[in-house]
Amino acid sequence: MPGPGVTPVPADTVRAGDGSGPIELLLVEDDAGDALLVEELLVDGNVHNRLTWVRSLQEARAELAGGGRGRCVLLDLHLADAQGLDALKIVLAEAPEAAVIVLTGLAEAEAGLAAVSAGAQDYFVKGQLEPEWLGRAIRYAVQRKQAELSAAALQAGRLRAEENARLERGLLPNPLLTTDQVTVVPRYRPGRATSLLGGDFYDVVETPDGAVHAVIGDVAGHGPGEAALGVCLRVAWRSFILTGARGARLIELLEELLLAERDDDESFVTLTTLTLTPDHRTAIVLRAGHPAMMLRESDGPVRLVEPEGGMALGLIPGLGEWPEEEVPLAPGTELVLFTDGLFEGEVGPGGKRLDLDGLLELAGRSRHLDAAGFVDSLIADAEEASAEYGGLGDDVAVLSLGWKNR
Numbered sequence: 001m002p003g004p005g006v007t008p009v010p011a012d013t014v015r016a017g018d019g020s021g022p023i024e025l026l027l028v029e030d031d032a033g034d035a036l037l038v039e040e041l042l043v044d045g046n047v048h049n050r051l052t053w054v055r056s057l058q059e060a061r062a063e064l065a066g067g068g069r070g071r072c073v074l075l076d077l078h079l080a081d082a083q084g085l086d087a088l089k090i091v092l093a094e095a096p097e098a099a100v101i102v103l104t105g106l107a108e109a110e111a112g113l114a115a116v117s118a119g120a121q122d123y124f125v126k127g128q129l130e131p132e133w134l135g136r137a138i139r140y141a142v143q144r145k146q147a148e149l150s151a152a153a154l155q156a157g158r159l160r161a162e163e164n165a166r167l168e169r170g171l172l173p174n175p176l177l178t179t180d181q182v183t184v185v186p187r188y189r190p191g192r193a194t195s196l197l198g199g200d201f202y203d204v205v206e207t208p209d210g211a212v213h214a215v216i217g218d219v220a221g222h223g224p225g226e227a228a229l230g231v232c233l234r235v236a237w238r239s240f241i242l243t244g245a246r247g248a249r250l251i252e253l254l255e256e257l258l259l260a261e262r263d264d265d266e267s268f269v270t271l272t273t274l275t276l277t278p279d280h281r282t283a284i285v286l287r288a289g290h291p292a293m294m295l296r297e298s299d300g301p302v303r304l305v306e307p308e309g310g311m312a313l314g315l316i317p318g319l320g321e322w323p324e325e326e327v328p329l330a331p332g333t334e335l336v337l338f339t340d341g342l343f344e345g346e347v348g349p350g351g352k353r354l355d356l357d358g359l360l361e362l363a364g365r366s367r368h369l370d371a372a373g374f375v376d377s378l379i380a381d382a383e384e385a386s387a388e389y390g391g392l393g394d395d396v397a398v399l400s401l402g403w404k405n406r
Contacts, residue, residue, distance in 0.1 A: 023142060024071040027053045028060045028091070029103070030079050034126060038074060038103075038134075045131030047138060057082040057090060064095040071098045072142050075120075077111060084111065085118050092119045099145035101137060121145055173234065175204035182212050182276075183334070185371045185400040189379060191222065191341065191393050198395035199226030199269075200339045201234040205241050210278030213241045216337040216399050217271030218290070220312075225263055232261050233269060246275075251288055251322045255313040268314035272337055276329075280403045283327040283335060288313050288320070291340050292356060294363060296374065296400075298332030302363040304356060334371055334402035336363075341394030342379065345386030354385055371400045 025042070029035045035053050042049055054060050057079050064073075073091055077084050091100055102115040102123045112123030121141035124134065175184045184204050191198055199219025206212050215237045219226040236257050240250055250273065258269055270289040277284065285293075287309025296302050307325035329335075343359040346352060354362075359382065366377035375398050383392055 022048045022050045023138060025049045025051045025074060025138070026060060026063055026071065026098075027051060027074045028055075028057065028079065028087075029053065029074070029076045030055045031076070034076070034103075037126075037129070041129055041131045041134050045135035047135040049138075056080060057087055060091065061094050064091065064098065071095065072138050072145075073098050073100045074103060074138075075100055076103045077115065078105070085114060088115050088118055088120060097145070097149060099138075099141040101141050172201075173203055173238075175206075176238070177204065177206045177212070179206060179210070179212075181404045182206070183371050183400070183402050183404055185375050185398075187375050187379060187396075187398045189341075189392070189396040191395045198222045199230040200341070200395040200397035201230040202337070202397050202399045203234050203238050204399070204401060205238055207241065212276040212401070213273070214276075214335075214337065214399060214401055215271060215273040216290070216339065216397055217269055218339045218341075218395075218397070220268050220270075222395070226267075229258070229261055229267070229269075233257065233271075237273065247286065247324055248322045251286060251310070251313065251320070255317060255320065258314050259317055262314065268312045270312045270340075272309075274335070274337075276335075276401070276403070281329055283329055285325050285327055286310075286322050288322055289315070291338065291343070293338070294336035294360075295327075295329075296334040296336060296363075296367060296402075297330050300330075302360065302367050304360055329402075332402075334374075334400055336375070336378075336398065336400045338398045339394075339396060341392055341396040342382055342398060344394055345382060345392040346389035347385045348389070354382060358385070371402070375400050 027035060027038055029038065039051060042051065052063055054063060058081055060073070073095065075087060075091055077087060079087055082090060088100065088102060091098070100120045102112060102120050103126055104112045104123055105126060112125070115123050121144050122137050124137065172186065172188050177184070186202055188200065199221060200217070202214070202216040204212065204214045215234070217230065217233060219230045219233070233254055236254060240253050245253055258267070272285065272287045272290040272293060274286070275284040285307045287307055289309065289312030292304045292306035294302055295305050305327055307327060308323050310320045310322035313320070343354045343356055345354055347354045347358065362381040362385070363378055365381065366374050369377060379396060379398060386392055
């Protein structure tokens with residue numbers, strides 16, 4: 001019997017896996033005689049395998065460190081450095097994608113059943129091994145494990161989809177309006193990295209005095225944590241607006257909430273919040289580290305407006321100042337708010353980005369379209385401009401709003 005290591009694959013054996021190659025078998029057995037018996041049974045059973053034999057759990061852990069879907073472990077439950085289900089639990093923890101078949105003694109059928117309940121695919125009593133049975137057990141064990149992993153991945157995908165739907169309902173709300181005189185066109189495009197929602201958010205709310213309030217914001221970072229924080233801030237903004245919070249106090253309240261809910265001290269949020277006054281003539285704007293916005297006038301060019309603002313929320317807690325600025329609105333004016341993902345895509349060599357000037361040039365091409373067409377064209381043109389260099393990598397939120405009749 002050769003020492004522990006790799007056993008060559010017999011040339012005339014039949015594949016026992018899915019036909020793509022030999023099954024990677026790891027035999028964890030400290031008895032050389034039993035190891036030789038298993039090797040002979042594999043040959044007699046025409047099991048197409050690449051066998052590695054180790055004598056201890058410590059050696060097995062080193063072999064399993066590389067992972068490998070489709071691998072099968074034949075595990076003796078009585079090793080010098082591990083006994084019974086403890087050995088099985090360690091192997092399952094080290095190689096969760098491996099199929100495990102345990103080998104027990106003649107009087108240990110109950111131990112084999114317990115091992116299956118603990119996560120093994122099958123068990124065999126050493127004194128009752130037959131070549132055909134062993135080959136079939138290995139093949140089925142690998143197939144069952146792959147089916148189990150596929151089912152788990154499918155379930156995880158379903159859960160992610162459900163979670164994403166919940167986040168979407170929170171981040172992308174229906175405007176709360178009673179008037180039919182306001183045009184609201186919201187759009188959200190997730191970044192290419194995840195194709196899921198990130199931390200960009202927006203909302204629109206009308207209050208009983210006839211004013212229409214809007215917010216657009218961007219939580220720094222990507223992932224479910226940032227998305228959840230965006231939902232939290234969006235819901236809080238709506239609540240604060242409905243309870244009468246305005247001006248710098250509104251921003252202060254949102255920053256307090258951010259500090260309480262964020263996972264680390266480096267998380268920050270940029271946002272713009274504004275109020276369209278009931279007389280349709282003015283937008284009262286507060287910016288917290290957020291990009292400029294566009295004004296699309298019915299009888300003039302699209303232009304960028306960047307009211308005076310303060311720092312992003314969470315950068316230097318408690319020291320921020322956010323002045324209000326009034327922006328006059330000519331009849332037929334639409335305000336277009338957006339997050340930085342719309343203009344930060346690379347459009348040329350050396351990391352050249354679209355930037356706000358490039359975005360304004362794209363906006364000029366579509367200024368004749370209605371609100372929905374303008375927003376859709378703006379996003380599509382930005383994507384096309386950056387397509388050769390990887391596309392828009394960040395989440396994009398765009399919000400267009402204005403009065404229908406002036």
